Amino acid sequence: MPDDFERMWADLGPVGRSATSGGYFRQPWTSAEVELRSWFVAQCVARGLRVEADGLGNVVGWWEHPGASGPAVLTGSHLDSVLDGGAYDGPLGVVSALAAVDALRDRGFVPARPIGVSVFAEEEGSRFGLACLGSRLVAGALPWSTARELRDRDGVFLGDALAAEGLDGTPLSLASVGTFVELHVEQGRDLVDRGAAVGVASEIWPHGRYRFDFTGAANHAGTTRMEDRADPMLTYAMTALAANKQARLAGQRATFGRIDVAPNGTNAIPSRVTAWLDARCSTDDGLASLVEAISAQASDRASRDGTALTVTAESVSSSVAFSPGLAASIAADHEGGDWPVIPTQAGHDAGTLSAAGIPTAMLFVRNPTGISHSPAEHASMPDCLVGVSALADTLERLAGS
Ligand code: HGY
Ligand code: MN
């Protein structure tokens, strides 16, 4: 079994990897992500799984053992990455799911219920801006009429990007799914602090993405007196400082990780700065208050700078509480005690499926760097293998007779 995991992991290593940073560029419906999806289909076929691929790039490999019936157990994650992302965020859950199927077969396990291994498309929202796009469409949380009008940074519509891959936007159905389990690399330091190789998720913090459009007046960087400017970059910069302070004081998270500046010239005061706020909070009300406070400070600053501001909520995901019974049963009674049950501030397809009413659980594998969405993300091979056994044990319990 360790061999299977390591071989699969080695297959993925070079796909979409930057020679300069060592990070990954696996944006959805680009060559790297398409290659990964074909690899996944080939892995399913090699295991005799029935492949169900939809019109979005979501794929499930079904292990339908003769006699297996009733609500299916689905496990998996995503293969796309953020820009310059790590190797583990997403692919670890997919490779572990395939390796868990191998482990169950090695154990001679006979599933009483179908088991599916899934890959969901555009989990990161790194291309079309909306995270968990594939799972949202499958879960009915987003209409196709809205999704197909989303544009990437080059102005390409989602509908056209899919059509170029021969995909028509039709989602697969999760009607047969009774439970979903997603294994994921941990994206913070909790498991390192607790000295545990594996943990179980209790909840996902509410989070959202908000577009701040600051407009001012383009002018000459040299001849325009400092008091005569309407500089949207200044308003943006003060807003970024205010957001950081606000989130620190409230014990929450606020990040401006992406900006777009027009006309983007060194010797011109910009006419426009568009900046995207990623905000996360432990409660829905807290998230609303955090964004309100940041927006109010930004507006106040804009009026002092002679600039204008509009704030648009592009997506907001409410708090997700995973099935406590399922989490407790997965976490209980391991060698050395129970596994920690911990909240996460990261979004996941598991959150979308849970919000759609499917009982859902997540397993986390320790990340010794505590760093994610960066090439420095890591998980040790021994910890990954503990994760595979933990996932296999969970599937055995959920799909057993
Ligand atoms: O941004 C996130 O929380 C995620 O990793 N999709
Ligand atoms: Mn991620």
Ligand code: MN
């Ligand atoms: Mn992920």
Ligand code: MN
């Ligand atoms: Mn000049």
